Amino acid sequence: MYGWRVPPPRKPEKNKQAFEQERRDKVDWLIGQGLLKSARIRQALLKVPREDFIPELYRDYAYQEVPLPLPGEMATISCPHSYPLFYESLGLDQGHRFLEVGLGSGYGTALAREVVGDDGLVVAIDIDPLTFAYARENLRKAGYTDVILVQGDGGLGCPDHKPYDRIAITAACTEIPAPLLEQLATGGKLIAPVIEGDVQNLVVREKTAAGVSTQIVCQVLYVYLRGIYGVSEGLHGVNRP
Numbered sequence: 001m002y003g004w005r006v007p008p009p010r011k012p013e014k015n016k017q018a019f020e021q022e023r024r025d026k027v028d029w030l031i032g033q034g035l036l037k038s039a040r041i042r043q044a045l046l047k048v049p050r051e052d053f054i055p056e057l058y059r060d061y062a063y064q065e066v067p068l069p070l071p072g073e074m075a076t077i078s079c080p081h082s083y084p085l086f087y088e089s090l091g092l093d094q095g096h097r098f099l100e101v102g103l104g105s106g107y108g109t110a111l112a113r114e115v116v117g118d119d120g121l122v123v124a125i126d127i128d129p130l131t132f133a134y135a136r137e138n139l140r141k142a143g144y145t146d147v148i149l150v151q152g153d154g155g156l157g158c159p160d161h162k163p164y165d166r167i168a169i170t171a172a173c174t175e176i177p178a179p180l181l182e183q184l185a186t187g188g189k190l191i192a193p194v195i196e197g198d199v200q201n202l203v204v205r206e207k208t209a210a211g212v213s214t215q216i217v218c219q220v221l222y223v224y225l226r227g228i229y230g231v232s233e234g235l236h237g238v239n240r241p
């Protein structure tokens with residue numbers, strides 16, 4: 001899967017206690033790596049059972065640092081460390097209005113719901129109907145019924161609920177879709193993997209009254225964005241005419 005070595009599917013054997021221990025160990029590891037600092041993000045990672053957002057045959061690998069396949073075309077649940085990487089870089093916090101482009105499994109949506117709390121808002125979009133249905137069911141089963149889920153092209157954002165304080169694009173693009181920058185609040189931040197030559201840079205863009213600034217966090221490896229602002233496979237171009 002784009003340079004990642006995905007472990008083979010296998011019947012799950014781990015029980016709830018084993019997963020809980022792995023979750024606590026993962027949080028300790030993330031803190032040790034300097035990837036996790038915020039108390040709210042830490043609480044969210046401890047609370048949301050990542051294993052419940054993973055297809056049965058990959059469930060036992062839930063806390064391994066590898067993306068795992070999901071139903072749908074080119075969809076994965078990202079590695080565990082990428083969630084604090086995105087949310088710490090965004091400074092995601094209580095009360096934020098958050099838009100996620102690339103709902104995937106629904107795990108990142110559930111974490112964000114925990115971080116922003118009752119006075120915040122979470123809107124999440126996926127373009128793939130199979131992936132979308134999978135995530136919606138995961139979120140329903142996990143009790144996250146107070147998130148707004150949209151099936152469609154996230155490159156167009158969701159103007160009904162703008163402006164957003166924070167936006168995460170969880171698929172790689174060659175440019176940040178203009179509608180998303182437009183729907184970002186002044187003072188807001190957007191994070192996305194941006195393809196530059198042969199690499200993907202995780203980029204944070206901050207919108208201020210004076211303009212939009214850009215900061216590169218690190219290199220990453222994500223599936224490509226689809227849709228009107230998507231990447232033509234192998235060409236690194238955008239799909240717009």
Ligand SMILES: C[S@@+](CC[C@H](N)C(=O)[O-])C[C@H]1O[C@@H](n2cnc3c(N)ncnc32)[C@H](O)[C@@H]1O
Nearest residue numbers: 075077102103104105108126127154225226227
């Ligand atoms: C790496 S996965 C997202 C992982 C997800 N955040 C999670 O927690 O499981 C990228 C997702 O982006 C979705 N995607 C790709 N292009 C999209 C677009 N234009 N609009 C919305 N979703 C898109 C894919 O279908 C895929 O589910």
